[in-house]
Amino acid sequence: xxxxxxxxxxxxxxxxxxxxxxxxxxxxxxxxxxxxxxxxxxxxxxxxxxxxxxxxxxxxxxxxxxxxxxxxxxxxxxxxxxxxxxxxxxxxxxxxxxxxxxxxxxxxxxxxxxxxxxxxxxxxxxxxxxxxxxxxxxxxxxxxxxxxxxxxxxxxxxxxxxxxxxxxxxxxxxxxxxxxxxxxxxxxxxxxxxxxxxxxxxxxxxxxxxxxxxxxxxxxxxxxxxxxxxxxxxxxxxxxxxxxxxxxxxxxxxxxxxxxxxxxxxxxxxxxxxxxxxxxxxxxxxxxxxxxxxxxxxxxxxxxxxxxxxxxxxxxxxxxxxxxxxxxxxxxxxxxxxxxxxxxxxxxxxxxxxxxxxxxxxxxxxxxxxxxxxxxxxxxxxxxxxxxxxxxxxxxxxxxxxxxxxxxxxxxxxxxxxxxxxxxxxxxxxxxxxxxxxxxxxxxxxxxxxxxxxxxxxxxxxxxxxxxxxxxxxxxxxxxxxxxx
Ligand SMILES: [Zn+2]
Numbered sequence: 001x002x003x004x005x006x007x008x009x010x011x012x013x014x015x016x017x018x019x020x021x022x023x024x025x026x027x028x029x030x031x032x033x034x035x036x037x038x039x040x041x042x043x044x045x046x047x048x049x050x051x052x053x054x055x056x057x058x059x060x061x062x063x064x065x066x067x068x069x070x071x072x073x074x075x076x077x078x079x080x081x082x083x084x085x086x087x088x089x090x091x092x093x094x095x096x097x098x099x100x101x102x103x104x105x106x107x108x109x110x111x112x113x114x115x116x117x118x119x120x121x122x123x124x125x126x127x128x129x130x131x132x133x134x135x136x137x138x139x140x141x142x143x144x145x146x147x148x149x150x151x152x153x154x155x156x157x158x159x160x161x162x163x164x165x166x167x168x169x170x171x172x173x174x175x176x177x178x179x180x181x182x183x184x185x186x187x188x189x190x191x192x193x194x195x196x197x198x199x200x201x202x203x204x205x206x207x208x209x210x211x212x213x214x215x216x217x218x219x220x221x222x223x224x225x226x227x228x229x230x231x232x233x234x235x236x237x238x239x240x241x242x243x244x245x246x247x248x249x250x251x252x253x254x255x256x257x258x259x260x261x262x263x264x265x266x267x268x269x270x271x272x273x274x275x276x277x278x279x280x281x282x283x284x285x286x287x288x289x290x291x292x293x294x295x296x297x298x299x300x301x302x303x304x305x306x307x308x309x310x311x312x313x314x315x316x317x318x319x320x321x322x323x324x325x326x327x328x329x330x331x332x333x334x335x336x337x338x339x340x341x342x343x344x345x346x347x348x349x350x351x352x353x354x355x356x357x358x359x360x361x362x363x364x365x366x367x368x369x370x371x372x373x374x375x376x377x378x379x380x381x382x383x384x385x386x387x388x389x390x391x392x393x394x395x396x397x398x399x400x401x402x403x404x405x406x407x408x409x410x411x412x413x414x415x416x417x418x419x420x421x422x423x424x425x426x427x428x429x430x431x432x433x434x435x436x437x438x439x440x441x442x443x444x445x446x447x448x449x450x451x452x453x454x455x456x457x458x459x460x461x462x463x464x465x466x467x468x469x470x471x472x473x474x475x476x477x478x479x480x481x482x483x484x485x
Contacts, residue, residue, distance in 0.1 A: 011169035026054030033156035046159030048093030073109030090136035098133035337378030383412035
């Protein structure tokens with residue numbers, strides 16, 4: 001049977017704001033505009049007043065160099081900026097300062113790759129280029145873009161530095177796109193150039209086509225999470241069109257994330273419509289090898305290399321290491337934590353990793369925050385592991401502490417004192433509880449005669465009765481003994 005994505009071709013253009021830059025690309029306005037009143041972070045340069053002159057932010061070049069190195073791009077030692085002309089209210093100058101890799105122009109870096117892993121298979125997603133450009137202003141609509149009676153323009157965002165990462169059209173499925181973005185997000189975090197969890201810090205344009213047909217460009221997908229959904233929808237739309245006997249046209253579509261559909265915006269602009277020409281107000285930029293090697297020295301270990309080191313040094317599995325390193329803050333937390341207790345070895349490293357990837361990550365996802373925003377400290381996980389190992393608490397009791405350690409600065413022994421939750425391991429006490437549970441649950445005991453799996457339900461009842469404090473192993477042993485009698 002053929003795969004439902006056999007004939008799909010996807011290329012992604014990802015725009016990332018360099019949110020860790022303090023000032024905009026060509027002026028000294030602050031980039032910290034989120035939550036601020038509209039049009040308060042602006043100056044003659046970023047609102048494009050006649051006679052104003054842009055001055056390049058050197059740090060932006062350094063940040064782009066970091067990313068280019070991490071993605072394995074060939075950095076161009078000299079380039080100049082271009083004006084990309086178009087007429088739209090988000091662009092007060094009537095052009096965007098960008099880079100152009102034709103007509104003698106060059107991108108910041110050519111080529112490069114991001115390695116993804118899906119169903120245990122590795123694949124390199126080859127990049128076409130990365131380049132720098134300025135962010136346009138933000139248009140604010142009432143409701144959706146299609147139904148809003150007016151548009152408000154906020155120039156606070158105008159002139160913030162963007163880096164665009166353009167993949168080759170080699171992505172075959174929406175799932176591959178999702179993995180690609182996951183790795184890209186991780187690499188960007190390791191480079192220390194942007195916080196992609198900030199609202200509006202990423203925008204993705206996706207080129208989607210079915211082999212032999214015209215492609216559509218879906219614009220302004222505003223979060224990585226939406227990309228997979230938008231791709232699935234657009235692929236289905238194109239297939240349905242063809243099924244109805246209609247040919248596809250080359251067009252630009254907009255992803256409407258409220259209605260979760262793409263809508264046609266306009267027929268696609270062609271490159272000549274943008275009338276690219278060199279930006280004469282900026283001198284050519286030189287990025288020499290000495291500068292590049294200086295940046296390279298400061299780059300931290302990247303996630304791929306780190307995962308390999310975690311396998312070797314901490315004896316974690318390939319699977320565990322690859323997930324653990326994905327979020328740099330969590331991986332840093334791990335490396336600090338496991339060093340606190342000198343007696344820790346591979347067994348405890350694995351426990352530590354399990355806590356972070358399991359209960360802690362689940363809590364972070366549910367509350368939509370990062371580990372650095374919580375009260376969790378590495379010592380607490382060390383104590384959890386030791387207390388469980390020493391038999392003071394069960395794993396189940398440990399799990400019930402997660403909410404408290406994430407939100408309050410309390411030590412595990414304090415929580416233990418406060419809640420009075422201790423592991424029950426005394427055999428006489430356990431026998432007593434098991435006897436009670438058997439008496440109260442004769443129906444389950446009867447089930448057990450036919451279905452040995454009912455044992456788990458009985459142990460569950462003991463857990464319930466003791467609020468998770470009873471030792472599951474000893475309980476099981478005594479339960480089996482008593483059931484035989
Ligand atoms: Zn400005």
